Amino acid sequence: MLSGSRIFAVNHKKISSLNINNVCCSKIRASLKRLKPHVPLGRNYSSLPGLIGNDIKSLRSVLSPPAAKIRNIGIMAHIDAGKTTTTERILYYSGYTRSLGDVDDGDTVTDFMAQERERGITIQSAAVTFDWKGYRLNLIDTPGHVDFTVEVERCLRVLDGAVAVFDASAGVEAQTLTVWRQADKHKIPRICFLNKMDKTGASFNYAVESIREKLNAKPLVLQLPIGEAKTFKGVVDVVSKEKLLWNANSDDGKDFERKPLLEMSDPELLKKTTEARNALIEQVADLDDEFADLVLGEFSENFDLLPAEKLQTAIHRVTLAQTAVPVLCGSALRNKGVQPLLDAITMYLPSPEERNYEFLHLVCLQTATGDTIVSSKSSALAAARRAEREGEKKHRRNSEAERLLLAGVEIPEPVFFCTIEPPSMAKQPDLDHALKCLHREDPSLKVRLDPDTGQFSVKGYILEPAKGKDTKGKVWEIINTVLCGMGELHIEIIHDRIKREYGLETYLGPLQVAYRETILNSVRATDTLDRTLGDKRHLVTVELEAKPIETASVRPVIEYADSVSEDLLKASQEAIENGIHSVCLQGPLLGSPIQDVAITLHSLMIHPGTSTTMISACVSRCLQKALKKADKQVLEPLMGLEVTVTKDYLSPVLADLAQRRGNIQEIQTRQNNKVVIGFVPLAEIMGYSTVLRTLTSGSATFALELANYQAMNPQDQSTLLSQRRGFT
Numbered sequence: 151m152l153s154g155s156r157i158f159a160v161n162h163k164k165i166s167s168l169n170i171n172n173v174c175c176s177k178i179r180a181s182l183k184r185l186k187p188h189v190p191l192g193r194n195y196s197s198l199p200g201l202i203g204n205d206i207k208s209l210r211s212v213l214s215p216p217a218a219k220i221r222n223i224g225i226m227a228h229i230d231a232g233k234t235t236t237t238e239r240i241l242y243y244s245g246y247t248r249s250l251g252d253v254d255d256g257d258t259v260t261d262f263m264a265q266e267r268e269r270g271i272t273i274q275s276a277a278v279t280f281d282w283k284g285y286r287l288n289l290i291d292t293p294g295h296v297d298f299t300v301e302v303e304r305c306l307r308v309l310d311g312a313v314a315v316f317d318a319s320a321g322v323e324a325q326t327l328t329v330w331r332q333a334d335k336h337k338i339p340r341i342c343f344l345n346k347m348d349k350t351g352a353s354f355n356y357a358v359e360s361i362r363e364k365l366n367a368k369p370l371v372l373q374l375p376i377g378e379a380k381t382f383k384g385v386v387d388v389v390s391k392e393k394l395l396w397n398a399n400s401d402d403g404k405d406f407e408r409k410p411l412l413e414m415s416d417p418e419l420l421k422k423t424t425e426a427r428n429a430l431i432e433q434v435a436d437l438d439d440e441f442a443d444l445v446l447g448e449f450s451e452n453f454d455l456l457p458a459e460k461l462q463t464a465i466h467r468v469t470l471a472q473t474a475v476p477v478l479c480g481s482a483l484r485n486k487g488v489q490p491l492l493d494a495i496t497m498y499l500p501s502p503e504e505r506n507y508e509f510l511h512l513v514c515l516q517t518a519t520g521d522t523i524v525s526s527k528s529s530a531l532a533a534a535r536r537a538e539r540e541g542e543k544k545h546r547r548n549s550e551a552e553r554l555l556l557a558g559v560e561i562p563e564p565v566f567f568c569t570i571e572p573p574s575m576a577k578q579p580d581l582d583h584a585l586k587c588l589h590r591e592d593p594s595l596k597v598r599l600d601p602d603t604g605q606f607s608v609k610g611y612i613l614e615p616a617k618g619k620d621t622k623g624k625v626w627e628i629i630n631t632v633l634c635g636m637g638e639l640h641i642e643i644i645h646d647r648i649k650r651e652y653g654l655e656t657y658l659g660p661l662q663v664a665y666r667e668t669i670l671n672s673v674r675a676t677d678t679l680d681r682t683l684g685d686k687r688h689l690v691t692v693e694l695e696a697k698p699i700e701t702a703s704v705r706p707v708i709e710y711a712d713s714v715s716e717d718l719l720k721a722s723q724e725a726i727e728n729g730i731h732s733v734c735l736q737g738p739l740l741g742s743p744i745q746d747v748a749i750t751l752h753s754l755m756i757h758p759g760t761s762t763t764m765i766s767a768c769v770s771r772c773l774q775k776a777l778k779k780a781d782k783q784v785l786e787p788l789m790g791l792e793v794t795v796t797k798d799y800l801s802p803v804l805a806d807l808a809q810r811r812g813n814i815q816e817i818q819t820r821q822n823n824k825v826v827i828g829f830v831p832l833a834e835i836m837g838y839s840t841v842l843r844t845l846t847s848g849s850a851t852f853a854l855e856l857a858n859y860q861a862m863n864p865q866d867q868s869t870l871l872s873q874r875r876g877f878t
């Protein structure tokens with residue numbers, strides 16, 4: 151959990167173009183840069199070809215609408231489902247941009263970082279504000295790659311609704327499950343958009359079923375596709391029984407035809423749509439009592455007489471209650487189906503007035519991800535009070551400031567780390583500054599200082615010892631700066647950003663896996679620290695026990711025996727726990743965090759006047775002594791893996807995974823592809839994208855997610871320990 155947050159009251163009249171709740175500083179500066187190119191930024195941003203100036207509509211002229219006409223929404227999905235392409239179409243049709251951006255050409259609005267444009271992927275979420283039919287939409291495009299899950303998390307906590315985009319040929323994919331779970335956690339009402347209906351293998355029914363089965367959600371089919379794959383040309387609006395057709399010769403899809411379905415011209419389609427509408431009405435009536443009463447009363451004889459608006463209002467209610475999700479379809483790339491999606495956003499997703507925010511206590515923090523920005527303190531306070539009245543009251547707080555804070559961002563533990571070095575010692579402060587700023591934007595990036603790893607330091611291609619003596623015999627050592635991140639891509643992007651945005655060429659050490667350690671048996675130790683400093687005697691005696699437990703947490707459980715005096719504990723508890731935590735952060739085998747342990751303090755004697763530092767030191771030493779005696783175990787990160795591959799390449803992929811200690815759980819058939827689902831240790835999967843590309847001629851895709859930490863087998867553990875000690 152992020153350590154803290156602050157609230158900022160923003161004068162929205164001064165920055166009316168940035169009607170957003172919580173985006174990182176660089177996004178705000180970059181947005182300002184787009185609208186006002188001369189704002190001095192003090193940091194380099196990638197240029198925005200073709201976007202500065204006339205191509206983007208200035209929002210300063212648009213008056214603030216009432217809250218009921220505001221939609222704060224996000225776009226989320228598995229990587230490459232088409233979020234950015236859909237966002238580009240949305241911006242174009244709303245009049246925000248005057249030309250269609252393309253991910254493949256690297257000229258989109260929301261993917262504005264150089265790395266995003268070069269790789270065609272979203273790395274940072276981007277917020278844009280635009281209007282649609284009298285509504286003000288604040289939209290955030292989020293990344294789909296698992297390495298940037300925290301970006302999604304920090305956006306979800308401020309959204310009122312979300313559009314989940316799916317590749318209609320793949321249905322629910324691995325990362326869709328992750329973002330869906332995140333949205334569930336933040337209680338975000340959603341709409342599903344089945345994109346890529348033009349793609350070979352696209353199947354509306356398959357995608358709807360996968361939403362039902364894999365996401366355990368109730369899909370409300372609001373549209374039916376007209377054609378699929380190459381024949382896809384439009385959609386039927388099930389609610390109004392109209393067909394929407396896009397002109398095949400139009401190059402931007404701006405204009406389309408909306409016509410009622412008629413018995414004479416479309417008998418088959420009309421029959422199918424009537425069946426779908428009746429099924430939809432029954433489904434909504436099952437979920438909404440008010441609608442059920444209406445349907446069973448006035449319209450039970452003939453659902454055709456039920457006005458579209460009544461059905462729409464009921465769909466809005468069930469969407470808000472999150473008992474079902476409306477499903478629409480289209481092809482963003484072929485410019486079909488995006489305008490009805492915009493209508494659905496305004497019609498079915500909630501306004502800020504209809505949402506309760508989870509306000510939580512968090513401690514104070516500098517301006518960073520997790521801060522809460524409000525347009526005025528009084529309106530935010532009113533919202534907080536309403537949330538308390540209507541919500542579960544469990545977060546009622548006394549302090550006014552505390553009541554305004556939104557729930558924090560949950561930060562997963564990093565699984566990779568590597569050293570990073572500046573080009574010269576003189577540049578170390580610049581590197582520290584860059585890392586500090588990047589960490590504030592991206593709390594999933596962790597930086598730690600490793601004083602004495604006993605390893606070699608890599609500077610360019612030259613190996614230098616990390617510790618030595620100078621000519622006068624004085625000992626010196628290199629302090630390593632260590633980057634800890636969510637994946638290979640995450641660290642690569644950070645490295646690249648330091649170069650481009652801060653002008654610093656840095657050197658990365660080899661990428662290493664973040665292992666953990668645990669103990670296998672209970673051990674007990676006693677220690678006494680007796681030191682006299684000046685005229686003061688510091689004397690502490692501690693007896694403690696460390697034992698294995700099941701928590702999957704890197705924080706040890708700390709217990710105190712009844713024999714430990716409560717008065718003594720009151721004065722020294724913090725020092726004792728600091729001592730325990732510092733040892734548990736660096737285990738005896740690899741210097742990795744220790745997990746699944748409980749520490750019980752059995753006895754404690756403290757001489758009056760002993761400093762808390764000495765108490766911490768004694769507890770640390772005693773715990774180290776105990777751990778030395780224990781049987782120890784290295785735990786390695788185990789990744790959940792999903793590889794989507796055509797049948798022809800299945801065998802080589804399986805053979806390769808077997809060599810990587812992979813454990814295959816299931817092989818599913820998804821359209822013409824096979825989906826291999828299993829687990830593989832992270833250490834074995836480094837650089838997998840290159841290997842998979844070679845094995846399958848670039849036709850396969852894969853997704854990885856941390857599943858848990860598992861015990862290494864004795865042989866692999868001893869090989870790893872030998873490697874770390876430099877014996878192999």
Ligand SMILES: Nc1nc2c(ncn2[C@@H]2O[C@H](COP(=O)(O)OP(=O)(O)OP(=O)(O)O)[C@@H](O)[C@H]2O)c(=O)[nH]1
Pocket residue numbers: 227228229230231232233234235236253254270271272273292293294295345346347348349480481482483484
């Ligand atoms: N056939 C087809 N391709 C599409 C469609 N929409 C997007 N694409 C392509 O799919 C690829 C990924 O599109 P993006 O819009 O970058 O997807 P994304 O979900 O934003 O990707 P990340 O942000 O990196 O997760 C690009 O090559 C697009 O051209 C579509 O409707 N049909």
